[in-house]
Amino acid sequence: MGVPGLLSHKESxxxxxxxxxxxWGSKHASATEGQRGFHKARLTPDExxxxxxxxxxxxxxxxxxxxxxxxxxxxxxxRL
Numbered sequence: 001m002g003v004p005g006l007l008s009h010k011e012s013x014x015x016x017x018x019x020x021x022x023x024w025g026s027k028h029a030s031a032t033e034g035q036r037g038f039h040k041a042r043l044t045p046d047e048x049x050x051x052x053x054x055x056x057x058x059x060x061x062x063x064x065x066x067x068x069x070x071x072x073x074x075x076x077x078x079r080l
Contacts, residue, residue: 048077052076055073
């Protein structure tokens, strides 16, 4: 059992992997992915709110950086 409020190494790696593959919502689409036919799915305000809360928790626990959080936040808000 780890320290309350801190992620284990495995949890941290999984959270980072989930962020990179767009586990929250649909697949993160870069310009090149967009050219290959990927698109960003529309999300409901409730989905965005829940996802932002999860991301903020990961940021606060040190699993993702503030920059990663801001990038994903911008992406999610663009899907409303």
